[in-house]
Amino acid sequence: MTGLETxxxxxxxxxxxxxxxxxxxxxFGPVHANSxxxxxxxxxxxxxxxxxxxxxxxxxxxxxxxxxxxxAGQILxxxxxxxxxxxxxxxxxxxxxxxxxxxxxxxxxxLENVILGAETxxxxxxxxERARAELERLERDYSLEVNPDATIETLAVGLRQxxxxxxxxxxxxxxxxxxxxxxxxxxQEVDQLFDxxxxxxxxxxxxxxxxxxxxxxxxxxxNVTVMRQGEVVANVKTAETSREKLAExxxxxxxxxxxxxxVATPGAEVLAVQDLSVRDGQGVRRVKGVSFxxxxxxxxxxxxxxxxxxxxxLEALAGxxxxxxxxxxxxxxxxxxxxxxxxxxxxxxxxxHVPEDRQRMGLVVSFQANESSILGHQDNPKYTGAILMRQSxxxxxxxxxxxxxxxxxxxxxxxxxxxxxxxxxxIVLVREMDQxxxxxxxxxxxxxxxxxxxxFIHKRLIAMRDQGKAILLVSVELDExxxxxxxxxxxxxxxxxxxxxxAEADExxxxxxxxxxxxxxxx
Amino acid sequence: MIAxxxxxxxxxxxxxxxxxxxxxxxxxxxxxxxxxxxxEDPFKAMKLLVLGAFGASDLIGFTLYYTTNFIFxxxxxxxxxxxxxxxxxxxxxxxxxxxxxxxxxxxxxxWPAPIVILIAIAASMAFGAAWAFIxxxxxxxxxxHVVITTIMFNFxxxxxxxxxxxxxxxxxxxxxxxxxxxxxxxxxxxxxDVLRGIGINMGQSSLNLSFVIALIAxxxxxxxxxxxxxxxxxxxxxxxxxxxxxxxxxxxxxxxLAMLISGGLAGMVGINEIIGVHHRLILDFPAGFGFVGIAxxxxxxxxxxxxxxxxxxxxMLYQGGSELSFDxxxxxxxxxxxxxxxxxxFSGAMEHVFRPHIIAAYIRIVGGRxxxxxxx
Numbered sequence: 001m002t003g004l005e006t007x008x009x010x011x012x013x014x015x016x017x018x019x020x021x022x023x024x025x026x027x028f029g030p031v032h033a034n035s036x037x038x039x040x041x042x043x044x045x046x047x048x049x050x051x052x053x054x055x056x057x058x059x060x061x062x063x064x065x066x067x068x069x070x071x072a073g074q075i076l077x078x079x080x081x082x083x084x085x086x087x088x089x090x091x092x093x094x095x096x097x098x099x100x101x102x103x104x105x106x107x108x109x110x111l112e113n114v115i116l117g118a119e120t121x122x123x124x125x126x127x128x129e130r131a132r133a134e135l136e137r138l139e140r141d142y143s144l145e146v147n148p149d150a151t152i153e154t155l156a157v158g159l160r161q162x163x164x165x166x167x168x169x170x171x172x173x174x175x176x177x178x179x180x181x182x183x184x185x186x187x188q189e190v191d192q193l194f195d196x197x198x199x200x201x202x203x204x205x206x207x208x209x210x211x212x213x214x215x216x217x218x219x220x221x222x223n224v225t226v227m228r229q230g231e232v233v234a235n236v237k238t239a240e241t242s243r244e245k246l247a248e249x250x251x252x253x254x255x256x257x258x259x260x261x262x263v264a265t266p267g268a269e270v271l272a273v274q275d276l277s278v279r280d281g282q283g284v285r286r287v288k289g290v291s292f293x294x295x296x297x298x299x300x301x302x303x304x305x306x307x308x309x310x311x312x313x314l315e316a317l318a319g320x321x322x323x324x325x326x327x328x329x330x331x332x333x334x335x336x337x338x339x340x341x342x343x344x345x346x347x348x349x350x351x352x353h354v355p356e357d358r359q360r361m362g363l364v365v366s367f368q369a370n371e372s373s374i375l376g377h378q379d380n381p382k383y384t385g386a387i388l389m390r391q392s393x394x395x396x397x398x399x400x401x402x403x404x405x406x407x408x409x410x411x412x413x414x415x416x417x418x419x420x421x422x423x424x425x426x427i428v429l430v431r432e433m434d435q436x437x438x439x440x441x442x443x444x445x446x447x448x449x450x451x452x453x454x455x456f457i458h459k460r461l462i463a464m465r466d467q468g469k470a471i472l473l474v475s476v477e478l479d480e481x482x483x484x485x486x487x488x489x490x491x492x493x494x495x496x497x498x499x500x501x502x503a504e505a506d507e508x509x510x511x512x513x514x515x516x517x518x519x520x521x522x523x
Numbered sequence: 524m525i526a527x528x529x530x531x532x533x534x535x536x537x538x539x540x541x542x543x544x545x546x547x548x549x550x551x552x553x554x555x556x557x558x559x560x561x562x563e564d565p566f567k568a569m570k571l572l573v574l575g576a577f578g579a580s581d582l583i584g585f586t587l588y589y590t591t592n593f594i595f596x597x598x599x600x601x602x603x604x605x606x607x608x609x610x611x612x613x614x615x616x617x618x619x620x621x622x623x624x625x626x627x628x629x630x631x632x633x634w635p636a637p638i639v640i641l642i643a644i645a646a647s648m649a650f651g652a653a654w655a656f657i658x659x660x661x662x663x664x665x666x667x668h669v670v671i672t673t674i675m676f677n678f679x680x681x682x683x684x685x686x687x688x689x690x691x692x693x694x695x696x697x698x699x700x701x702x703x704x705x706x707x708x709x710x711x712x713x714x715x716d717v718l719r720g721i722g723i724n725m726g727q728s729s730l731n732l733s734f735v736i737a738l739i740a741x742x743x744x745x746x747x748x749x750x751x752x753x754x755x756x757x758x759x760x761x762x763x764x765x766x767x768x769x770x771x772x773x774x775x776x777x778x779x780l781a782m783l784i785s786g787g788l789a790g791m792v793g794i795n796e797i798i799g800v801h802h803r804l805i806l807d808f809p810a811g812f813g814f815v816g817i818a819x820x821x822x823x824x825x826x827x828x829x830x831x832x833x834x835x836x837x838x839m840l841y842q843g844g845s846e847l848s849f850d851x852x853x854x855x856x857x858x859x860x861x862x863x864x865x866x867x868x869f870s871g872a873m874e875h876v877f878r879p880h881i882i883a884a885y886i887r888i889v890g891g892r893x894x895x896x897x898x899x
Contacts, residue, residue, distance in 0.1 A: 029886045320768050344771025353769070361769045364762045375759065376770035384752045391750065 016079025018043040018175050018206040019064070019095070024073035026059055033059040035230045037073070041175070041223070046197060046207040048217040048238070051227035052250055052450040053421055057210050060227070061177055065097045066090040077175070096173025098164045100180045104152045110163050111135060111148040114170050131170070138169050142199050157305075158189035165196065175206045182216060186305050187478060187511030194220050214243045215479070226250055251451050259458045262466070264486040267296035270439050270470040271317070276326035278309075278316040286312040288494035289326065294439065299461065299471040301485025303478065305514050309494035310474045311356055314443050317472070318353040319346035331438060347376060352432035354425075356443030356474065362428040363416050370398040370412035373431050405430040406456065422453030429457060439470045446480060458484060478507055492516040537885050539829065542878050543822055543870060547836070549877070550869040554862040563853055575846025576839040581726025582846070584714060588729040590831075590838030591795045592617075594737040596816025597834050598744050599789035601825035603669075605748055606781035607761035612658060612673025613789040614813025615680035616651040620790020622684055623650030624797040625804030628705035629692070636708040643709065643798050644736070644791070651790015652783040654680060659782025663775035669782070677813070688806055702804040711799045733795035740788060741827040747784075757781050789813060815863075818871035833870075840866060 017040035026034040034056045041047040051057050062068045064075060066084040074081050077093045084090050087097070104113050115131045135148050146155070146162050155163070161181060168176055178197075182190045197207050197220060209221060217224050218238060226234040226249040234249050248254045271294040278287035286309040294300045304310050315321035317328060319341045327336040330349055335341050341349070355361040363372040374383050374394055383394050398412040405426045407419070416424065425445065432440060442461065446454040461484060465471055475481050481488055488505050490497045490513035497513045555565035576586045596613045603610035610616075623646035631639045658672035688700040714730040748754040760767045760777040767774050796808040815837055822836070823829030844859035869876075 029883075318769070319771070342771050342773075343769055347771065355769055360763070361765045364759055364766050366762050367758070371755065374755075375766060378752045378755050378770070378772075388746070388750050389752055389755065 015043055017041055017076070018045075018078060019208070020076040020079075021060075021064070022074040022076065024060065024063060024075070025071045026056075026063060026068065027071055032230050034063070034070070037227075037230075037232050039225045039232055039235050041206055041208060043078075043206055044201055044204050045222040046201050046209060046220055048221035048224040049208065049210045049227065050212060050214070050217050050224060050246060050250060052212060053448055054229075054450075055227040055250070056230040057227055058179065059230075061097070061179060061208070061210055064090070065095060065177065091171050091173065094172060094174035095177065096168025096171060096175070097177045098161065098168060098179065098181060100183065102160050102164055104160060104163060106153040107151060109149050109151050110146050110155075110166075113152060113163055114148075114167050116167075118171055134170060135166065138166055141203060142169070142196060144196055156189075157184050158186070158192060161185070161189075161193065162196070169205075173205075175208065176200065177208045177210070179210045180212070181209070182211070182213065183476075184306060186514045187507055188515055190216075214246055217246065218243055228252060247451055253452070255451050255455055259462060259483045261462045261484075264298045264465065266298040266486070267468060269293050270296050270331060271472070272329040273317070274327045274329070276313070276316065276328065277324040278312045278321055279324050280312055280321075285324065286494050287316065290491070290494075290496050291326075292489055292496065292499070294470045294472050296438070296470050297465060297468045298486040299465050299473055299484050301481040301488040302472065302474045302491055303481045303488055303510050303514060304476070304491035306476045308491045308514075310491055311443070313491070314353075314356065314441055314472075314474050317346075318351065318355075318441055319343040343376065344379075347435070347437075350438040352435055352437030352440040354428050354432050354440065354442045354445060356447070358421075358424055358428050363424060365415070365417040367416050368412070369402075369407075369414050369416050369419065369427060370395050372416040373398040373401065373412070373427055375431070377431070377435065401430045401434060402427075405460075420450070421448040422450045425449050425457065426453065429460065433460065433464060437469070439472065440464065441472050441474075443474045444476065445473070446475075446477065478510060481510070482507070490514055533882050533885050537882065538878070539824060541885075542874075542881055543824075543833075545877050545881060546822075546869040546874065547866065550862075550865040554865050557858070557861065558854065561853060561858075563851055568847060568851060568854060571850050572843035572847045573839070574843075575850070576843030579726060580724075581715075581728045582842060584725060584728025584730035586835070586838045586842040587714075587734050588731070588795070588800070588838075589841040590834045591730075591734045591737045592792050592812040593815060593819045593834030593837045594741055594831060595788050595791045595795070596813050597819030597823055597830040598741060598827065599785045599787075599813075600816045600820035601823070601827070601830060602744060602748065602757075602788065603781050603785040604820060604825050605754075605761050606757045606777055607764075608659075608662065608669050608778060608781060608785075610655065610658075610673055610782065610785045610789075611670060611814070611817060612655060612676050612786075613816045614809050614811070615673070615677035616654045616786040616789035617792035617809040617813045618677075618680045618684055619654040620647040620651030620787075621793030621797045621804065621808055622687070623647050623790065624793040625692070625702060628709040628798055628802075628804070629702060631709065632706045634708065636710075639709045640711055640798065644794055647790045647793040648787035649790075651793070652787040655782040655786020655789070656779065659779045659786075662782070663778040681807075685806060688804065692804060700806055704803045705798065709798055710802055711794065729800045731795065731799035733791075733799045736791065736794060738831075740791065741831055744788070745827040753780070789816070815867070818867040821874055822870040836866070837863070 020040040022038050024034050024037040037060055049057050059068065063070050064084065066086040066089050075084060082093055084093065105116065111128060111131060114135055115127060120127045132148060139145055144162050144166055146159055146166065152160060152163065165176065181193060185193065201207055209216065211217060221238045224236055224238050224241070224246065225232055226246060228250060273293065274291050275289045276287055277285060277289050280286045290313065302310055312321055316323055320343050322340060323337045325337055327334060330351065333349055359365055364375065378384060382397065383390055395412045399410065402410040402412060407423045407426045419427065445457050445461065449457065461471060473481065473484055482505060486502055487499060488502065488510065489499045490510060492514060493516060497516060497518055500509065558565040558568050575582060577583055596617065599613045599616065600610055624643045627639065627643040627646045631642060654676060658669045658676055661667035661672055662669045688702065692702045693700055694703040711731045711733060714732065714734065715725040715727050717732065718725045748758065756772045757777050757780065759770060759772055760774045764774050792809060792812055797804060801808065819830055819833040819837055823833040840863050844862060848854050848856045848859050
């Protein structure tokens, strides 16, 4: 293994590292998910593990937490080699994990969730009382305030995450692993989480943070391990590196983190939404009377924490979800609850749609790539005759598109599921962009997409805007919203909290709005 | 040095040939153990089974006659499956399709043969499709599961046709619940008669021109599913309904369409049985062909070519099995059903038992070596 830049710091002199990995190897069939992974995490530090999707971060942590067994290599906890056979066993070595998706029983109280699976004795009451005392001590020590008697379903996402952390601490975790903990949080909640993690570190706990967000690594960690294609490419002190350097290490080449674009020159109105309300599949009203418009030659960004009505709004605009009330005017065509258009008709009117979830909606993963590449355009005379489809024309057309958008591998006959997230997204993007729509709806364009492809996708969106097309961008990634949008509206609980121009937007302001605080449309 | 190879895709011959052949071998091994347990020689039984199916031209004829039915019902199950539907009502749809054929045979006495036969073919499809339409409509619009409704419609079809044959269509003056024989102009020519016309001698069997119709149907189904946009839309609905809605493809329309085609194909069993062989409407002629079609489709991996081979296999089991029980009386008709059942069990119901192991073994032997070589 070459390229280890510096050794890790040792805040407490001479003490063995809290966790050390030596030469971890893991194969899944022919896939070498981890290859000779070695690094050490000093006691009382925050250690970041960063890498793109598929770099092997999650596999590695699953090995540490005992879900998988490594094919080779050693795990040392406090200098002693251990064999971790499962999550219970990991906890007995003081390793706790906070998952990306919370594992809480919603109708139970915080206290009940904390002791779940760690009850002692046959009668619940005494262990509840003991747990309450212990929980209060933990909350005090680490400033982790949560009401022990609140039921989980009444708690905000940030508080639920605290319960997960408390669960791990209650079980005696000394080493806390957090897997992509900030995905569902508002920026303010992220700040609070970081404060908690710093408090934990200062009390001597060891924290391991798995993320793909460079900003979090720079803001929080002491040391960082960069992984690429199953290998450790660098172990560095955070203070001695930079975002650009880390990005380069992750991708293996230098990348442009900021999008370069000129000021927009908005033209005529393309889309006008008036008092639109939409219900979800369960009949819950998720979009509550929103009004806005999008003009030619601009990107309108919709920011918001996931689940505040953005998805339903996007689907209603695309003709997928029925409108409850209000109206949409798209290029002069009025659409409302009594005059609905389906997705095919919206496409014919000149709307493109890159859906939020490409695997659930944008592609058919079991189809060949060329079949997925005509989804929604199967009626196009370019692709089908009166009866038979023009198979060779489809394959040739898709091959050309793959070439142009640098989809790898550029084989239209491969199954869609054989492509990586970024390449799948490019397949969707080129399909929707190539129809030359006047309005492109884009949902989470870079979710699960590696950094190199993000750069490419952002450039394409800007280029499309510069050709005078309108783009409506929905993203939960604030960085993306901030760098791409010309105007930004923020959704909270189905309504629009406010609108800001790109120039006056910043993370703090948007964060407050995402939490539902109305700033008023600042001038 | 590579670390992350793209996920290996095993070649088609592994999933499409090796897996079904393994399933079949296991079924025959267990059948052989059972035959040995009752004191008969399994190898001799196997030989008799194969010879009984392919040993002479008339025996081949009977094998292909059964094969015809299995092609129709296998295709019916497959096309519904491509739309994500499990149509287990092939039995009832075949029965009602046969009713349509029978009504044409009774009503169009004296018309020119080609016209009667064409109308009868159209009626088989229309009646079968109509019988599948109701479950399809209920699934599409009301969410009533086709597995439940189609199996109930099998019983309704059986009861309805029993009633019609006992009370309405029965030949006057007869005791047996069956219609009168059709005029000869409504008979589909037997294959041995057709072949004699071009100078080929074939022993007499039930094989008739329906076999050719079944082959044409298989080809058209292949074209429809993989080379038309309607097939594309049906497959999209079957694979991912959210993606279908996103693409502006109506799931309910395609569910109904797939069920109509499926029922129409199952109904074509009526051509083979009613104007092909019996020349009158009789009770219970589908005789389980509709149900075996499920195993045929599963084994044929819902591809018309695979369905042809699976149908041929079951045709062999049916024909060879009856010869076998004739030649070795201790191997009763029921034991032949057991052998057929084992094949259905291993190639249909337990299809996924060996599959992952065979694929894993292939990757271990071939895939593992490939990566090892690349890493050097």
